[in-house]
Amino acid sequence: MLACGGSLPPPNNEWASAQTDVGRAQAGGAPTVPAAKLHLQLAEEDLATSKQLFDRDNRRAATLTALARTEAQLALSLAKETNAQSEASAAEDTLARATGK
Amino acid sequence: MPRVRRAPLRTPSPERQESEERMNPILRGLRQIDGRALLALAIPLLAGSAACGGTRMPPKELNDARDEVLQARESASRLDPTDVHEADLALLNAERAWERDRDSPSTIDLALVAQRKAQIAEAEAQSAQALNRAAVAKQQTQALAASQLARVQGQLGQTERQLDQTQEQVQLQRARLLDMETKLKDARATIAKIATVRDDERGMVITLQGELLFKTGQWDLKAAAMAKLDQIAEALKGDEQPIDVIGYTDNVGTRSNNLDLSMKRAGSVRDYLVAKGIPQDLVRAEGRGPDNTIADNGSVEGRASNRRVELVVEPKK
Numbered sequence: 302m303l304a305c306g307g308s309l310p311p312p313n314n315e316w317a318s319a320q321t322d323v324g325r326a327q328a329g330g331a332p333t334v335p336a337a338k339l340h341l342q343l344a345e346e347d348l349a350t351s352k353q354l355f356d357r358d359n360r361r362a363a364t365l366t367a368l369a370r371t372e373a374q375l376a377l378s379l380a381k382e383t384n385a386q387s388e389a390s391a392a393e394d395t396l397a398r399a400t401g402k
Numbered sequence: 403m404p405r406v407r408r409a410p411l412r413t414p415s416p417e418r419q420e421s422e423e424r425m426n427p428i429l430r431g432l433r434q435i436d437g438r439a440l441l442a443l444a445i446p447l448l449a450g451s452a453a454c455g456g457t458r459m460p461p462k463e464l465n466d467a468r469d470e471v472l473q474a475r476e477s478a479s480r481l482d483p484t485d486v487h488e489a490d491l492a493l494l495n496a497e498r499a500w501e502r503d504r505d506s507p508s509t510i511d512l513a514l515v516a517q518r519k520a521q522i523a524e525a526e527a528q529s530a531q532a533l534n535r536a537a538v539a540k541q542q543t544q545a546l547a548a549s550q551l552a553r554v555q556g557q558l559g560q561t562e563r564q565l566d567q568t569q570e571q572v573q574l575q576r577a578r579l580l581d582m583e584t585k586l587k588d589a590r591a592t593i594a595k596i597a598t599v600r601d602d603e604r605g606m607v608i609t610l611q612g613e614l615l616f617k618t619g620q621w622d623l624k625a626a627a628m629a630k631l632d633q634i635a636e637a638l639k640g641d642e643q644p645i646d647v648i649g650y651t652d653n654v655g656t657r658s659n660n661l662d663l664s665m666k667r668a669g670s671v672r673d674y675l676v677a678k679g680i681p682q683d684l685v686r687a688e689g690r691g692p693d694n695t696i697a698d699n700g701s702v703e704g705r706a707s708n709r710r711v712e713l714v715v716e717p718k719k
Binding site: 340360361363364365367368371372374375378379381382385386388389391392393395396399400 | 492499506507508511512514515518519521522525526528529530532533535536537539540542543546547
């Protein structure tokens, strides 16, 4: 009897890539930005769930892995956005002080 | 494992509603009917629809993904086209999965992927905009700092030039002072060869003996006296220092006569110095008679010493 999605191999490479993306999001400051932290946690949960589905439902494992990867990428983007906004505010404050406004 | 439904970051648009009706003609018809009648009709219809598998409503996640991606397309001028294209592709994957197997949880996964891709496009655009704002502000701050630095450097340059000028003037003054000191030293050395020179609280005091300058009881200068006064005048000329010429006598004779004689003798020396080039307004003559003795009038030598003319060269003010 074939397991559901048994014609597909487990998404080992994609899973490793997703794990790398999670690492990038962590290093990029996602844990310190509330919106980013949420998506980082979702990514980690999805990765864990996906791993459990390997060789049981590889199709589901693949889509969950893809979702985990995207969640991690969104976490990093949100962290970058927050940092960029802070940088812009700081630079504009500095300019305002310099011009005496 | 039940799938956690996540609320979209943005609210559904009117286009979503249009999209729903396009996907489900039954729903379009149901909107025309009121609540309870709607319920009475909807249940068997939807059950039939589910049995056929042909008109089932797409999951909320897929509708949300359609909304998100549509908004991303509408904001394409702001967003990175690559990011928008990725969101489009992800939505296409989700739609195909939905068509292929409407019961599969993978469809929801893929719908969420499409949503996230659209959200990434928006976040990246916001980042880029914020970084641009930061760059502009930093550039303006640097330009302002450069302008202020240039102004301060200009002021510093001006101050340095003024300092250079002041230092130059100080150097000139020092040189002038050194020159004056040297001349004074030379003058003193010259005078010391022909007269007694000492310093007191009044200045440099040159003492000339009465016998060298005048005959007894007289106030016309001897020829030898003129020769000495020539050297003294030459040494003091150009110094611009006031000179007091003070005549003294011994205590022989009346005080009145001694005062008169000392005054006339001082006057003769003054007139000679003026004739030799010392400015008239710098030379004063005074007679003090038997006062301010420097020796004992009880001896011949003492009285000779007291009969004198002093030239007091005052320091330049």
